[in-house]
Amino acid sequence: MTTETPPRRFPVGTHPSADDPRILVHDDYEAFEPVPPYPPRTEREAEFYTLGEGELLLNVGPQHPSTHGVLRVVLKLEGERVVDIDPVLGYLHRGVEKLCENADYHQTISQVDPLEYISSLFCEWTPVLAYEKLLDVEVPRRAEYIRVLSAELNRIASHALFMGWFALDLGGLTPILYSFIERDEIVEMLAALTGQRMLFNYFRIGGVNGDLNHEFMSRLGDWMSRATTQIEANIGLLNENEILVRRAAGMGVMDAETALRWCMTGPNLRATGVPYDIRRAHPYSVYPELEFDIPTKTEGDSLARYLLRAEEIKQSLRIIDQCLERMPDGPIMAKLPRLLRPRPGRAWAAIEGPRGLYGVYAISDGTDQPFRLKIHDPSFLHLGAVGMLLPGNLLADTMAIMASLDPVMGGVDK
Amino acid sequence: MDRALKRRLESRFEPVLRGPIRQRHDQTEIRIGPGDVSEVLRTLHDEPEFDFKVLADLAGVDTGREMQAVYHLWSATTSDWLRVIAEGLPREDPRVPSVTFLWPGAEWMERETYDMFGIIFEGNRDLRRIYMPPDYTSFPLRKDFYLPDDSARSPGAGVRHVERTHSPAGAPADVRREVRS
Numbered sequence: 343m344t345t346e347t348p349p350r351r352f353p354v355g356t357h358p359s360a361d362d363p364r365i366l367v368h369d370d371y372e373a374f375e376p377v378p379p380y381p382p383r384t385e386r387e388a389e390f391y392t393l394g395e396g397e398l399l400l401n402v403g404p405q406h407p408s409t410h411g412v413l414r415v416v417l418k419l420e421g422e423r424v425v426d427i428d429p430v431l432g433y434l435h436r437g438v439e440k441l442c443e444n445a446d447y448h449q450t451i452s453q454v455d456p457l458e459y460i461s462s463l464f465c466e467w468t469p470v471l472a473y474e475k476l477l478d479v480e481v482p483r484r485a486e487y488i489r490v491l492s493a494e495l496n497r498i499a500s501h502a503l504f505m506g507w508f509a510l511d512l513g514g515l516t517p518i519l520y521s522f523i524e525r526d527e528i529v530e531m532l533a534a535l536t537g538q539r540m541l542f543n544y545f546r547i548g549g550v551n552g553d554l555n556h557e558f559m560s561r562l563g564d565w566m567s568r569a570t571t572q573i574e575a576n577i578g579l580l581n582e583n584e585i586l587v588r589r590a591a592g593m594g595v596m597d598a599e600t601a602l603r604w605c606m607t608g609p610n611l612r613a614t615g616v617p618y619d620i621r622r623a624h625p626y627s628v629y630p631e632l633e634f635d636i637p638t639k640t641e642g643d644s645l646a647r648y649l650l651r652a653e654e655i656k657q658s659l660r661i662i663d664q665c666l667e668r669m670p671d672g673p674i675m676a677k678l679p680r681l682l683r684p685r686p687g688r689a690w691a692a693i694e695g696p697r698g699l700y701g702v703y704a705i706s707d708g709t710d711q712p713f714r715l716k717i718h719d720p721s722f723l724h725l726g727a728v729g730m731l732l733p734g735n736l737l738a739d740t741m742a743i744m745a746s747l748d749p750v751m752g753g754v755d756k
Numbered sequence: 757m758d759r760a761l762k763r764r765l766e767s768r769f770e771p772v773l774r775g776p777i778r779q780r781h782d783q784t785e786i787r788i789g790p791g792d793v794s795e796v797l798r799t800l801h802d803e804p805e806f807d808f809k810v811l812a813d814l815a816g817v818d819t820g821r822e823m824q825a826v827y828h829l830w831s832a833t834t835s836d837w838l839r840v841i842a843e844g845l846p847r848e849d850p851r852v853p854s855v856t857f858l859w860p861g862a863e864w865m866e867r868e869t870y871d872m873f874g875i876i877f878e879g880n881r882d883l884r885r886i887y888m889p890p891d892y893t894s895f896p897l898r899k900d901f902y903l904p905d906d907s908a909r910s911p912g913a914g915v916r917h918v919e920r921t922h923s924p925a926g927a928p929a930d931v932r933r934e935v936r937s
Binding site for chain 2: 383431437443602607687688690705722725730755
């Protein structure tokens with residue numbers, strides 16, 4: 343094991359910014375020099391790390407509270423305006439796809455759980471759905487309803503947390519305390535159902551792990567009786583806040599064509615006016631039987647993305663109501679052997695998560711392990727579009743834009 | 757399964773298709789050569805009869821014999837997901853044209869596929885590693901990249917060991933298993 347570091351491209355005191363007397367440069371730092379210590383690999387990288395007149399590079403992260411995880415972003419600034427950005431990923435990369443290809447079908451469910459740790463049930467749902475297509479399994483209706491019920495609860499928990507986080511990134515501390523009231527109640531509820539607070543590991547191939555129990559139902563009933571008023575109150579706390587509205591309106595504007603070209607999905611795409619929701623565009627599970635609307639906005643800015651999520655919480659509450667009303671009796675698991683060996687084939691499954699399209703592309707070669715498991719995460723693509731949205735904005739507004747896209751680094755880095 | 761989509765695809769892409777169009781569940785699958793990727797995807801995106809506006813996913817696949825680039829597309833004109841497989845990329849030098857001219861958002865997906873499989877997307881302006889460190893030399897999701905630790909074991913490992921002893925003698929030695937689909 344060598345401890346040698348690669349030779350620095352800019353030895354101490356020779357960094358381009360060092361000539362500028364207006365800029366204070368600490369010569370003795372080692373950890374994260376914005377300029378990488380190796381020659382550029384592509385033309386784009388060379389172009390980015392070449393400074394023009396009056397430009398400087400600023401390193402943000404990897405440990406920075408408003409990067410929502412372990413993300414490093416190199417910003418190219420001219421004065422206070424952002425010229426270009428270069429996100430550096432990989433600080434959370436665990437190689438989940440490789441681990442899944444070396445685990446059997448049941449084990450992969452717990453491997454994909456921590457990807458989007460804010461909404462793990464959606465991470466579990468996609469591979470489970472893909473395996474059910476590979477195996478041609480019919481899932482019992484009660485299991486489908488329980489899946490929809492728990493997943494919609496998780497969607498509310500995720501959106502509630504987003505709304506607090508968004509305000510926190512803009513400098514408001516109070517809303518996140520209120521959103522954690524909602525999230526904590528839902529998480530405790532799901533813990534009663536699944537046994538875990540965060541990484542639920544609840545869905546199984548062919549059904550779910552456990553049936554609805556008394557504690558879950560009583561907590562849910564308790565919460566549902568006051569959820570609508572409480573969430574309205576939380577939303578009102580922010581929506582009527584002039585500082586937030588003024589800071590978020592008109593930030594990071596995208597039109598529908600651009601959003602589609604940049605592969606945006608979920609609320610970020612619907613905020614531009616495209617009513618694309620997989621639950622309606624390509625229905626799965628029991629969503630065709632349920633009544634709900636797909637809210638859209640046409641502004642395509644940070645405020646629209648924020649308000650849209652507030653609307654979605656209300657739609658999720660509607661879905662939960664219908665699930666409880668229609669919940670059928672019956673088994674919660676299909677009859678399946680313990681060691682699954684699907685016929686050779688390929689399957690793609692996609693669902694609508696809180697952040698957009700989650701997808702899994704699974705290939706079976708007839709053994710008990712997936713031959714290939716490609717996990718598609720929306721946060722990854724949304725973060726990729728930040729480079730298109732930021733240039734021209736002020737440094738202080740970068741977080742208003744990035745936070746409104748709601749990326750979760752666990753999913754970005756896989 | 758959308759039979760009408762199958763007929764439309766057949767009549768339009770007859771000369772470039774490799775093998776029959778497969779349909780299973782809610783998916784339609786076509787296979788093309790790497791040279792036809794930009795033309796086929798451009799037609800699928802631009803023509804109103806197809807109108808595939810959403811690129812849902814781009815995945816790399818190493819079958820052991822060859823590399824594949826797999827695109828999943830969504831359109832309002834059909835109830836199916838369309839899977840376009842660019843097959844026959846040689847493992848030594850896999851190359852396929854970039855689709856960033858249609859979907860700029862595919863840039864990061866192509867970077868990821870390059871990082872994991874070494875597939876070169878010609879025309880991508882920023883094709884460098886995205887997850888692994890820049891001085892990394894191998895491609896982790898290739899089938900000849902073994903995991904050295906216990907995570908490579910599973911309850912079925914013994915069963916597969918028996919299978920491998922019965923595998924044909926001509927199978928390549930450097931890959932662990934091959935896809936038979």
